[in-house]
Amino acid sequence: MSELGRLSLLLGFACSLFAVGSIAWGLRTGLSGPLRGGRRAVWAVCGLTVLAVILLERALLARDMSYRYVAEHTSKDLPLHYAFTSLWAGQEGSLLLWLLILSAYGSAFLFAYRKRLDPFYDAVAMVIAAVMVFFTGLLSFVSSPFRILATPPPDGMGLNPLLQDPGMMIHPPILYTGYVGFVVPFAFAMAVLLLNRSGTRWIEEVRRWTLFCWGFLGVGILLGARWAYIELGWGGYWGWDPVENASLMPWLVGTGFLHSVMIEQRRGMLKTWNITLIALTFLLSMFGTFLTRSGVLTSVHSFAESNIGPWFLGFILIAATAATALILYRKALLESENRMDAIVSREGSFLFNNVLFVALTFATFLGTTFPVLSEAVTGTKISVSAPFFNRVNVPIALTLLLLTGAGPVLSWKRVTASVLKRNFVLPAFLGVIAVLVALPFGATGVYPLVCIFGAAFVITTIVMGFARGIQARKSAETGALPGQVVSLVQKNKRRYGGYIVHAGMVVIFLGVLGSSVFQKEAHGPLRNGESLKLGPYALTLRGVTDHQRQNASLTTAIVDVQRDGKFVATEHPSKAFYSKSQQPMTEVALHTTPMEDLYLILGGVNEDGSASIQAYINPLVSFVWVGGLIMVFGTLIALSDRMRLRREEKPVP
Amino acid sequence: MGNRVRLAVLSLVVIAAVGYLILTGVKQTGMQYMTVTELARLDHAPKAEGFRLDGVVAPGSVVYDQREPKLQFKMTDGKEKIAVVYDGLMPDAFADGREVVVEGAYRHGDRALYASKLVTKCPSKYEAKGLGKDKS
Numbered sequence: 001m002s003e004l005g006r007l008s009l010l011l012g013f014a015c016s017l018f019a020v021g022s023i024a025w026g027l028r029t030g031l032s033g034p035l036r037g038g039r040r041a042v043w044a045v046c047g048l049t050v051l052a053v054i055l056l057e058r059a060l061l062a063r064d065m066s067y068r069y070v071a072e073h074t075s076k077d078l079p080l081h082y083a084f085t086s087l088w089a090g091q092e093g094s095l096l097l098w099l100l101i102l103s104a105y106g107s108a109f110l111f112a113y114r115k116r117l118d119p120f121y122d123a124v125a126m127v128i129a130a131v132m133v134f135f136t137g138l139l140s141f142v143s144s145p146f147r148i149l150a151t152p153p154p155d156g157m158g159l160n161p162l163l164q165d166p167g168m169m170i171h172p173p174i175l176y177t178g179y180v181g182f183v184v185p186f187a188f189a190m191a192v193l194l195l196n197r198s199g200t201r202w203i204e205e206v207r208r209w210t211l212f213c214w215g216f217l218g219v220g221i222l223l224g225a226r227w228a229y230i231e232l233g234w235g236g237y238w239g240w241d242p243v244e245n246a247s248l249m250p251w252l253v254g255t256g257f258l259h260s261v262m263i264e265q266r267r268g269m270l271k272t273w274n275i276t277l278i279a280l281t282f283l284l285s286m287f288g289t290f291l292t293r294s295g296v297l298t299s300v301h302s303f304a305e306s307n308i309g310p311w312f313l314g315f316i317l318i319a320a321t322a323a324t325a326l327i328l329y330r331k332a333l334l335e336s337e338n339r340m341d342a343i344v345s346r347e348g349s350f351l352f353n354n355v356l357f358v359a360l361t362f363a364t365f366l367g368t369t370f371p372v373l374s375e376a377v378t379g380t381k382i383s384v385s386a387p388f389f390n391r392v393n394v395p396i397a398l399t400l401l402l403l404t405g406a407g408p409v410l411s412w413k414r415v416t417a418s419v420l421k422r423n424f425v426l427p428a429f430l431g432v433i434a435v436l437v438a439l440p441f442g443a444t445g446v447y448p449l450v451c452i453f454g455a456a457f458v459i460t461t462i463v464m465g466f467a468r469g470i471q472a473r474k475s476a477e478t479g480a481l482p483g484q485v486v487s488l489v490q491k492n493k494r495r496y497g498g499y500i501v502h503a504g505m506v507v508i509f510l511g512v513l514g515s516s517v518f519q520k521e522a523h524g525p526l527r528n529g530e531s532l533k534l535g536p537y538a539l540t541l542r543g544v545t546d547h548q549r550q551n552a553s554l555t556t557a558i559v560d561v562q563r564d565g566k567f568v569a570t571e572h573p574s575k576a577f578y579s580k581s582q583q584p585m586t587e588v589a590l591h592t593t594p595m596e597d598l599y600l601i602l603g604g605v606n607e608d609g610s611a612s613i614q615a616y617i618n619p620l621v622s623f624v625w626v627g628g629l630i631m632v633f634g635t636l637i638a639l640s641d642r643m644r645l646r647r648e649e650k651p652v653p
Numbered sequence: 654m655g656n657r658v659r660l661a662v663l664s665l666v667v668i669a670a671v672g673y674l675i676l677t678g679v680k681q682t683g684m685q686y687m688t689v690t691e692l693a694r695l696d697h698a699p700k701a702e703g704f705r706l707d708g709v710v711a712p713g714s715v716v717y718d719q720r721e722p723k724l725q726f727k728m729t730d731g732k733e734k735i736a737v738v739y740d741g742l743m744p745d746a747f748a749d750g751r752e753v754v755v756e757g758a759y760r761h762g763d764r765a766l767y768a769s770k771l772v773t774k775c776p777s778k779y780e781a782k783g784l785g786k787d788k789s
Contacts, residue, residue, distance in 0.1 A: 071784055148788045343659050355664060359671045381686035383705050388682040392674040525720040584745050603742050604719045612719045
């Protein structure tokens with residue numbers, strides 16, 4: 001069976017190569033036969049990859065320990081669902097998942113455009129196939145998941161306990177759906193340059209693909225944060241770890257692109273910039289995969305050093321060079337059709353937004369790779385961590401928050417003083433009120449107050465945006481308010497979907513503010529019946545128990561939680577000892593309420609029978625997850641907009 | 654042209670501001686990589702405060718007070734040893750002989766690194782040696 005797996009990947013490699021060559025030939029000669037052949041080869045890669053995945057899954061589920069990958073990542077006592085998801089527990093399997101999603105995108109692309117006879121779409125498929133060449137090659141020749149052991153062990157080494165978590169079952173596929181998806185916008189951009197195509201139609205198509213993967217990437221990042229919060233047991237969800245940064249960077253550039261693409265659609269400006277952003281988003285998602293897997297930087301996620309780093313770096317360099325060369329070669333195509341009229345305008349705010357998103361990405365990139373860069377430049381290796389990112393990124397992010405309020409209410413081209421007054425006085429006023437309300441609650445410091453002001457400001461502008469829209473349509477329709485909101489959103493899904501995404505982001509900002517600035521902590525050893533005070537909470541130890549689970553034994557502290565003297569819950573923070581790894585695993589107990597999380601860690605049981613408990617109050621953490629859900633909702637609305645350039649959105653002359 | 658100039662000025666202001674944040678950020682929060690040997694053989698207090706050390710937990714050196722919680726151990730690179738003090742819970746993967754990365758302030762008087770961050774590298778066991786060779 002393993003030979004069949006190897007063969008399917010090898011055939012996949014051959015088919016990808018064939019697809020690139022055949023389509024290139026077809027484009028050159030104008031013959032439709034080679035184009036059709038190339039497209040079929042892309043379909044074939046998808047089929048072969050699915051076969052390889054099924055074969056590896058079969059081995060994982062059967063715990064066939066003759067497979068090196070199975071022996072490394074599973075054990076016989078591993079629950080079945082984790083055996084299934086250990087496909088993406090290691091490097092080879094993760095790469096196979098990458099290829100699976102990539103080839104699925106390739107097929108989805110071909111299916112979506114099957115009725116278009118324009119060779120442009122073949123060129124896009126060719127670029128996707130070129131990326132497939134890299135991954136099928138890597139899986140065939142460098143990092144094969146189908147390696148067979150000379151002497152199969154009686155049992156495997158088990159799955160890393162950190163990965164035995166429901167969140168880890170879905171986090172990688174969702175994150176990869178985002179990461180990998182940026183191949184499609186990249187392929188569109190390269191095809192435009194290769195064929196020297198003008199026009200804005202492709203830009204609308206790229207916007208939709210980007211929005212789709214951007215949404216998945218965002219969800220993937222939040223799921224990763226959620227996983228870190230529950231599994232890593234340090235009381236937080238974001239630590240500016242290299243791997244976290246790696247997933248954030250393409251998201252940031254993608255966000256910038258989703259904004260600046262609107263200027264291109266409306267005014268025919270910023271073409272070079274947009275193509276650069278698309279290419280950068282793709283390259284950064286490749287770089288993210290490289291960081292996660294190469295072991296170049298120390299990270300909580302780098303489980304091993306590996307041999308694929310140079311290959312990835314080489315691929316990124318080649319892709320970057322090709323993209324840069326093409327952009328320079330087609331400079332004339334990317335000539336701007338308009339000039340900016342005024343800085344204080346919608347275009348101006350989007351441009352500013354883009355500069356800030358790129359700055360944020362740049363600072364994150366610099367901080368992440370600083371050890372490598374500083375060593376290369378000065379010879380001294382210097383690393384920066386969370387304090388650096390908080391210092392640099394927080395002010396940039398807050399400026400972006402303010403801009404989120406300002407941008408959408410500025411008009412295109414030019415803004416008059418009366419418009420400024422009409423749109424800004426009320427939000428600014430409510431922003432100040434919000435700050436005054438927050439002060440007695442202990443909010444101090446410039447950044448928290450700016451954040452509160454910004455949040456109120458943005459929410460007000462969003463509500464005003466909805467209100468104006470309804471007012472403008474009053475004459476046409478009457479009815480209950482909810483119905484009017486729904487029909488308003490339906491009329492312009494892109495705009496109002498975007499507003500909803502903004503609202504979700506504001507909620508996330510508030511969650512981050514609450515949980516970072518207002519976190520409270522207490523710890524101590526507790527004997528039976530003793531209590532620990534933390535804010536309004538009293539935590540009383542009721543006992544310690546031991547019990548056995550399928551592949552682990554658990555020590556659990558039973559803790560009664562009282563809030564303001566009233567019993568609210570019994571929580572069970574635990575330590576698990578997985579039989580395979582002989583290593584403790586902290587299992588956090590979470591008591592979640594809308595306004596705050598109580599986060600309990602069992603440090604251990606002492607000789608005298610007391611339990612060491614560490615407790616945190618994390619205010620507003622749930623806002624981070626709820627904000628994420630709101631963003632997903634808004635993204636779905638914006639995605640459901642099927643109409644191309646509507647009358648009101650025709651390019652402004 | 655007025656707009657182009659204004660735009661250029663605005664971009665410059667943003668670049669300068671971000672550059673300033675990055676430079677001061679590195680200066681104030683940067684941690685210099687050192688080997689255990691380099692740090693242990695210093696004969697005077699170093700100019701910089703923040704250091705980052707990679708090394709291995711010296712077997713038998715771990716003293717853990719779970720109640721505080723306070724973790725003390727010696728870190729080694731095979732040649733020298735240096736004392737590390739960390740106020741916090743012992744990370745799950747922490748154990749004798751494990752690879753750790755420590756960031757914190759070095760106090761020459763105590764010859765100890767007061768760690769603000771302690772990362773335990775996951776034992777390479779999970780992706781590992783020990784399974785022997787591939788079937789050829």
